[in-house]
Amino acid sequence: xxxxxxxxxxxAAIVAIVTSVQSHGIQVGGTHGxxxxxxxxxxxxxxDTPVTTTTTVDGxxxxxxxxxxxxxxxxxxxLALGHPIDGTSTVxxxxxxxxxxxxxxSCTLQSNCTEYVWNNATSMDWRHRCYxxxxxxxxxxxSTDSYSGRRVNPGPRPPPPPPPPPAPVPPGVVTLRVLxxxxxDPYFFGWNLESWGQDxxxxxxxxxxxxxxxxxxxxVLRYPGGTGSNIWDPRAGHFLxxxxxxxxxxxxxxxxxxxxxxxxxxxxGTLSAANFVQGLGGTARRVVWDLNVFVFNATEACDQIQxxxxxxxxxxxxxxxxxxxxxxxxxxxxxxxxxxxxxxxMLPIITCARRLMPRAKIGFCGLMGNWNQGLRPYVHLVDGxxxxxxxxxxxxxxxxxxxxxxxxxAGYSRAAARADLKELRQDLGVALPMxxxxxxxxxxxxxxCMLPELLYGALHGAFHVARVIEAINTPDAFGVLCFERxxxxxxxxxxxxxxxxxxxAGTCAQDYPNSPSRAxxxxxxxxxxxxxxxxxxxxxxxxxxxxITDNPLSPTAIxxxxxxxxxxxxxxxxxxKTTSYAILNIxxxxxxxxxxxxxxxxxxxGVQARAIIYDLGDPGGKAPLPRNPDVFPWAAPLHATTIPxxxxxxxxxxxxxxxxx
Numbered sequence: 001x002x003x004x005x006x007x008x009x010x011x012a013a014i015v016a017i018v019t020s021v022q023s024h025g026i027q028v029g030g031t032h033g034x035x036x037x038x039x040x041x042x043x044x045x046x047x048d049t050p051v052t053t054t055t056t057v058d059g060x061x062x063x064x065x066x067x068x069x070x071x072x073x074x075x076x077x078x079l080a081l082g083h084p085i086d087g088t089s090t091v092x093x094x095x096x097x098x099x100x101x102x103x104x105x106s107c108t109l110q111s112n113c114t115e116y117v118w119n120n121a122t123s124m125d126w127r128h129r130c131y132x133x134x135x136x137x138x139x140x141x142x143s144t145d146s147y148s149g150r151r152v153n154p155g156p157r158p159p160p161p162p163p164p165p166p167a168p169v170p171p172g173v174v175t176l177r178v179l180x181x182x183x184x185d186p187y188f189f190g191w192n193l194e195s196w197g198q199d200x201x202x203x204x205x206x207x208x209x210x211x212x213x214x215x216x217x218x219x220v221l222r223y224p225g226g227t228g229s230n231i232w233d234p235r236a237g238h239f240l241x242x243x244x245x246x247x248x249x250x251x252x253x254x255x256x257x258x259x260x261x262x263x264x265x266x267x268x269g270t271l272s273a274a275n276f277v278q279g280l281g282g283t284a285r286r287v288v289w290d291l292n293v294f295v296f297n298a299t300e301a302c303d304q305i306q307x308x309x310x311x312x313x314x315x316x317x318x319x320x321x322x323x324x325x326x327x328x329x330x331x332x333x334x335x336x337x338x339x340x341x342x343x344x345x346m347l348p349i350i351t352c353a354r355r356l357m358p359r360a361k362i363g364f365c366g367l368m369g370n371w372n373q374g375l376r377p378y379v380h381l382v383d384g385x386x387x388x389x390x391x392x393x394x395x396x397x398x399x400x401x402x403x404x405x406x407x408x409x410a411g412y413s414r415a416a417a418r419a420d421l422k423e424l425r426q427d428l429g430v431a432l433p434m435x436x437x438x439x440x441x442x443x444x445x446x447x448x449c450m451l452p453e454l455l456y457g458a459l460h461g462a463f464h465v466a467r468v469i470e471a472i473n474t475p476d477a478f479g480v481l482c483f484e485r486x487x488x489x490x491x492x493x494x495x496x497x498x499x500x501x502x503x504x505a506g507t508c509a510q511d512y513p514n515s516p517s518r519a520x521x522x523x524x525x526x527x528x529x530x531x532x533x534x535x536x537x538x539x540x541x542x543x544x545x546x547x548i549t550d551n552p553l554s555p556t557a558i559x560x561x562x563x564x565x566x567x568x569x570x571x572x573x574x575x576x577k578t579t580s581y582a583i584l585n586i587x588x589x590x591x592x593x594x595x596x597x598x599x600x601x602x603x604x605x606g607v608q609a610r611a612i613i614y615d616l617g618d619p620g621g622k623a624p625l626p627r628n629p630d631v632f633p634w635a636a637p638l639h640a641t642t643i644p645x646x647x648x649x650x651x652x653x654x655x656x657x658x659x660x661x
Contacts, residue, residue: 172592173550173594174548174549174550174552174566175549175593175594175596176546176548176583176593177546177547177549177596178572178579180545181542181572183541183543184535184540184541186220186285187479188480188535189468190219190220190480190481191220191222191485192221192222193221193226193485193486194222194228194484194485194486195487195488195489196209198239198256199255199256200487201263202513203279204271204281205278207514207515208518208519209279209280209519210280213280213284215525215626215629216521218283219284219285219535219536220284220480220482221287222287222322222438222482223287223289224290225485225486227253227256227325228256228259229291230253230325231256231292233292234304235269235273235274237273238264238268238271239256239257239259241257243295245295245334246334247333247334249333252329252330252331273307277313286319287320288437289321290324291304291321291323292304293323298349302352302353302356309356309357317359318361319357319359319361320361320479322386322435322437323365324365326365326367328365328366328371339371339372340374342364342365343377347381350362361383362382364385365385366386366424368387368420372424376429380430383479384433384434385428385433385434386436387435387436387437389438389439390438391441392412393441393442394444394448397451400556404555406655407588409459409463410459410462410463410584410616410655411556411586412559413463413466413467414469414563415559415561415563416559417467417471417474418470418474419559433477433478434479435478435479436467436481437480438482439483439484440464440483440503441460441463442503446497446498449498449502450501454617454619454620456522456524456620456621456622457522457523457524458527458615458616458618458638459616459617460522460523461525461528461657462584464483464524466584467481468531468569469567469582469584470567472569473545474545485500485503485504485505487508490520504525505522505524505525506520506622516625517624519624521624522621522622523620523638526620526634526637526638527614530632530633533629533630534571535571535582537573539573539575539578540571541574541575542572544570544572545569546568546570546581546596548566551564551565552564552565552566552591554586555587565585565589566583566584566585566586566593567586568584569581570582570596579596580660580661581650581658582659583658584656585652586655588654588655590654592649593651594648595649595660609644610661611643611658611660612641612642612660613642613658614658615656616656618639620638621636623636632659
């Protein structure tokens with residue numbers, strides 16, 4: 001085949017050739033992404049009807065030789081591969097030094113490129129070496145070089161070959177497989193509000209509170225939360241001390257009665273549910289309504305539900321209505337000596353709730369053992385049963401060797417979740433979701449805290465995260481998870497100098513309203529915030545269980561069974577096509593991990609992911625809110641390590657938690 005002589009070709013000659021091609025119905029390639037053609041298709045030209053026209057251009061004879069379709073040079077309207085010719089191509093430039101593989105990859109990126117040609121090997125210019133065929137015509141980029149190439153039979157591009165099987169995992173490497181997911185559930189990523197509005201008299205629109213809640217990336221808040229809910233009027237935002245029934249043990253509400261003067265002195269409605277939804281509650285995606293069914297009778301309780309039903313967003317599917325707080329204890333014994341009396345008293349309230357909020361979910365107040373067993377005849381009426389747990393404690397952990405304590409606490413959360421679910425199902429006789437509306441560890445006196453050097457550290461956060469990871473890996477087992485607790489006052493309003501053994505995510509200064517600079521977050525809050533932000537990122541759509549093969553076991557048994565060293569969950573974005581991992585190593589050993597090659601989107605195309613790693617022994621502390629809480633890792637109070645992850649392999653350090661994204 002003769003080369004085309006373009007060196008002396010004029011504009012008129014180019015027009016003549018394009019006109020000649022158009023007369024045969026040949027399509028001329030357009031710029032990438034436009035889908036346009038620049039020729040008439042009224043007389044289609046097929047591969048069986050080769051063009052035989054000879055054109056003379058400035059003394060250079062162009063002879064398209066059958067069975068070749070003529071090369072068509074169209075200035076500024078080419079299917080440009082690898083390099084934008086006229087500024088309109090959207091194909092990414094693949095590098096400064098062109099290669100044939102990059103040329104092929106560039107063609108693959110374009111749906112209208114059915115073949116590529118790699119030629120003129122001495123040139124270092126993309127435009128002179130890589131070009132592609134659009135439909136049935138080669139489109140060449142403008143240049144002064146000569147080209148030749150072979151005719152490619154028209155037709156659809158054959159499917160690409162299947163990807164090669166993943167390389168075998170080396171011995172001793174743990175393998176992660178991402179299982180089928182479900183939509184991210186904000187109810188898994190929550191806090192029990194409790195203190196705010198009951199012993200912290202800052203309003204729900206306080207700027208420190210709003211900044212603090214936003215930094216925690218909260219999915220759900222439980223309002224008003226805790227013991228005070230049983231004597232709370234959500235419409236007024238006041239306590240109801242005069243309504244506490246006779247026969248209630250004196251210590252049941254003593255702490256909250258001490259808060260009555262400065263809470264009830266606020267104007268009526270200041271701390272109401274309506275203001276909560278418009279303020280602090282609006283920073284969370286969902287609310288758990290901890291209803292007053294203790295000092296309110298059935299009519300008043302239904303009036304409470306009717307009012308809540310009118311608040312913004314509360315007719316959405318899945319809103320949770322929790323029927324009281326720990327009413328099996330001294331908090332409720334004056335009205336509910338057993339669960340049968342309690343359940344019968346709830347029947348009219350359940351009926352009105354189904355009528356007023358038909359898309360809401362309703363949960364009984366639960367306690368393992370006789371109380372839950374007494375609920376059996378009534379559990380078909382509700383959607384879940386609540387559970388509160390604050391284990392392990394100092395005595396349990398203090399009996400262990402020093403070197404085993406951190407691993408034990410880190411692994412306890414998963415072990416407890418599985419044991420509690422088993423017992424709940426045995427008690428109820430049915431697999432009803434558990435509503436874990438309060439949980440934590442170390443519910444000890446402040447002068448005898450468990451692992452006091454780690455109160456505000458990464459271990460406390462990992463304990464929380466592990467429970468959520470287990471919930472993700474056990475579909476339909478949990479309805480909500482709220483960690484105890486959202487915040488404490490600074491200075492403390494009660495004699496709790498350690499914030500109840502480090503149980504809160506941080507503190508706010510109630511003597512300085514609207515002072516975000518005085519808010520503090522703990523190491524626990526920092527680690528949990530990172531996990532929550534990963535799970536509920538703006539583009540994240542699904543959360544996934546993770547199957548782990550060849551997972552080693554912890555040397556110390558927890559609740560009668562050794563626990564797997566690695567615990568993990570994954571989160572995926574359908575739009576960005578990325579997978580993020582949360583990986584907890586509860587063992588004091590380094591573990592090599594092979595991430596799922598079918599879901600390691602972050603590693604495709606040479607894009608490098610990061611592993612942000614927290615040491616469970618990091619004592620943390622308290623630190624001001626970060627300037628930009630959406631950017632991780634935060635500088636303090638934990639000191640995270642960031643390492644690049646350029647392939648689907650990760651080495652989990654001993655006693656660590658990592659986010660890989």
